Amino acid sequence: MMGQGTFQFIANGGITMVILAIFSIYSLAVIGERFYTYYKAQKATEQVAGKGLQYVADGKRAEALRLCEQNAGSPVGKVLQAGLLAIIDQESPDLAGKRFSRRLESCKGAMQRATSAEITRLERYLGSLATLGNVSPFVGLFGTVLGIIRAFEAIAKTGSGGIGTVSSGIAEALVATAAGLFVAIPAVIAYNYFVGRVKDFTTAMDNAASEMVDRLLDQATHHGD
Numbered sequence: 001m002m003g004q005g006t007f008q009f010i011a012n013g014g015i016t017m018v019i020l021a022i023f024s025i026y027s028l029a030v031i032g033e034r035f036y037t038y039y040k041a042q043k044a045t046e047q048v049a050g051k052g053l054q055y056v057a058d059g060k061r062a063e064a065l066r067l068c069e070q071n072a073g074s075p076v077g078k079v080l081q082a083g084l085l086a087i088i089d090q091e092s093p094d095l096a097g098k099r100f101s102r103r104l105e106s107c108k109g110a111m112q113r114a115t116s117a118e119i120t121r122l123e124r125y126l127g128s129l130a131t132l133g134n135v136s137p138f139v140g141l142f143g144t145v146l147g148i149i150r151a152f153e154a155i156a157k158t159g160s161g162g163i164g165t166v167s168s169g170i171a172e173a174l175v176a177t178a179a180g181l182f183v184a185i186p187a188v189i190a191y192n193y194f195v196g197r198v199k200d201f202t203t204a205m206d207n208a209a210s211e212m213v214d215r216l217l218d219q220a221t222h223h224g225d
Contacts, residue, residue, distance in 0.1 A: 016143030020136060020179045027132050027183060030125045031190045038197050041122070044074035045201075049208060052080050057215045061088055075118040075201045076208045082114035083107040083212055100220055104213065111209040118205060122198045126191060133187035140180015147173025 048071040055064035061084055068074075068081035086107040151170055 016139055016146065016176050017179060019139055020143075020176075020183050023132050023136055023139070024183045027129060027187045027190075030129050031186070034125065034129075034190070034194050038122075038194070038201075040073045041075055041201065044071040045076045045204060047071050048074045048077040048080070049204070052077065053208065053211055053215065056080075056084075056212050057218070059219060075115075075122065076204050078118050079111050079114045079205045079209050080212060082110040083209065086110040087216070104216060107216070108209070108213060111212070115202070115205045115209065119198065119202055122201055126194055126198075129187050129191045129194070133184050133191055136183035136187065137180045140177045140183075143176025143180070144173040147171075147176060 048067055052064045052067050055061070055067065065081060065084040065088065068077040068084065071077045084107075086109075087103055147170060151173070
């Protein structure tokens with residue numbers, strides 16, 4: 001009986017509800033995963049941002065690199081780590097030597113590439129979340145259309161337009177519309193919130209990279225003096 005009822009539900013247009021249920025599960029999974037990812041990234045960034053840059057200012061680049069490696073979940077840590085590796089791998093004892101400007105440019109390039117990679121990582125799944133927010137109302141509308149079609153078919157078969165004849169189809173149509181909005185609204189809200197978080201992380205990465213370059217330049221200037 002249950003299997004027959006499920007088959008009848010799908011045959012009557014309930015497939016739209018199945019699709020929306022799948023959309024809802026996927027959307028909630030993405031929202032939960034992104035919240036957890038951004039939470040970890042924020043906590044790690046709080047550990048590495050100020051302290052790591054202070055290490056750089058004090059000339060303790062090895063300590064700064066170790067701190068970044070210990071907080072691998074931080075986008076800022078990844079950017080600083082890339083810059084530090086570019087400096088340390090090519091480092092000569094004379095920070096203000098002739099090759100300093102070349103090493104500094106290598107450091108800037110490494111941090112820019114790391115920033116791009118981290119933005120891509122932070123934006124993972126956001127495209128699919130935006131797609132669900134846009135598509136789900138149309139899937140619900142499709143279910144609505146099916147419900148209305150069945151209502152008119154019922155009228156044609158019975159030759160009567162009474163409320164009992166059309167109520168089932170109209171009710172199913174309204175449920176499909178509500179389900180589409182139920183999936184779309186949280187997805188759109190979460191997407192906009194996550195885009196804002198990505199922008200915040202991007203600003204933090206750009207600021208950290210710029211500050212590290214400034215501190216390296218200060219060290220070179222003082223060393224030259």
